[in-house]
Amino acid sequence: MAPRHLKSPSTTTNGTSSTATDVPTIVKSVIDDIRANGDSAVRQYSEKFDRWSPSSFKLSAADIEAAIAQVPEQTIKDIKEAQANVREFALAQKDSLKDFEVELRPGVRLGQKNVPINRVGAYIPGGRYPLLASAHMTILTAKAAGVKHVVGCTPPIAGKIPNATIAAMHLAGADEIFLLGGVQAIAAMAVGTETIPKVDFIAGPGNAFVAEAKRQLFGEIGIDLFAGPTEILIVADGHADPFTIATDLLSQAEHGPDSPAVLITTSEKGGRQTIQYVDRLLEKLETAAIAGVSWKAFGEVIVVEDLDEAYALADKYAFEHVQILTQKPREALKKMSNYGALFLGERTCVSYGDKVIGTNHVLPTRKAARYTGGLWVGKFLRTVTYQEVTSDEASGKLGQLCGRAARAELFEGHARSGDLRAHKYLNDQYEWVDHGKETEIEP
Known part of the structure; x- marks a missing residue:
């Protein structure tokens, strides 16, 4: 029996249409403006889209303390309990990623290390709902991975500070918190301004404009994923x-x-x-x-x-x-x-x-x-490798293999790097072809 629909969708566009706002063009213009004009452009768009233009978008320690003081005690307790769960699972994920070193052949050591990203930007949405949990998922997970500096951005809601969201961001471990939303927040973190530090990676959900900003900036910075x-x-x-x-x-x-x-x-x-x-x-x-x-x-x-x-x-x-x-x-x-x-x-x-x-x-x-x-703790880690050859014989044999393998691909320069080791460590004599003339390698 073929699947039967008791209820079918009335549309298959998933929220998009030919008459939809030209999101990519709008986003590009905002990014270009912020790239060229920094804080002044950020302020312009914050005023336009959020009606928000404080003396400083960055919250001071006193601002954060004042916001937390406005949050009900039970909400603070609930934030801490939820964050404890997220932290425990993220740390378990990190423990599953092991650094290792293996001696692949005698004298040939290969290794792997998991290195945290240096600077991460976390976007916490706040348009339709104050998404406290996004602070747990982005900021806290980055910190569990070992990220040294996390910049958090969240928009004002109806011209006011979202106190519970600020509490969640602070308790999650944000190093800096900016009350800034939308494309202007993503662009500012990605390119850096006079007062907002440039990051290496941005995580967090958002509306279509935020998602498009992340898409356009991907490559210049890393992102968690393209979210719909x-x-x-x-x-x-x-x-x-x-x-x-x-x-x-x-x-x-x-x-x-x-x-x-x-x-x-x-x-x-x-x-x-x-x-x-x-x-x-x-x-x-x-x-x-x-x-x-x-x-x-x-x-x-x-x-x-x-x-x-x-x-x-x-x-x-x-x-x-x-x-x-x-x-x-x-x-x-x-x-x-x-x-x-x-x-x-x-x-x-x-x-x-x-x-x-x-x-x-x-x-x-x-x-x-x-x-x-x-998104998981591994997204905030870079798995890197290293190599060390400690044996003359191993280096010489790898040189011989490299010479043959590289010439099969017509990479003569690569081959000569291998030849040189084969000569130094196994005393191989190779004839190098240079502009049609053959010359023997000199010791």
């Missing part, structure tokens, strides 16, 4: 609770009006009940104005013959978040390969991953899960 709208896909069998499915689908649909929410189920009855529950939940959900648009435009409910077909179809979607609501959820670990993060069983929900459980919520979207994972 949040996605959720649920694989369910006939035992799954339709109310739970509906609740979890809407938990991600509320991220934005272009966030796909998809159910693949072996139960037609369960699929129809899920649609009914979504409609009922939207009647009272505080974020229904966003989630409802997303569900109507991009929501899908698909019925398949069995779970093998469900897993295969889910792999084709290659979504950011994949939730498994089946009797044997761990089967998905063997049956699936294309996902940003997997959430196994009814006791586990995507919202845990977004906010508190400890894994990173910056994940691949738009089928990027086919070729990359999400």
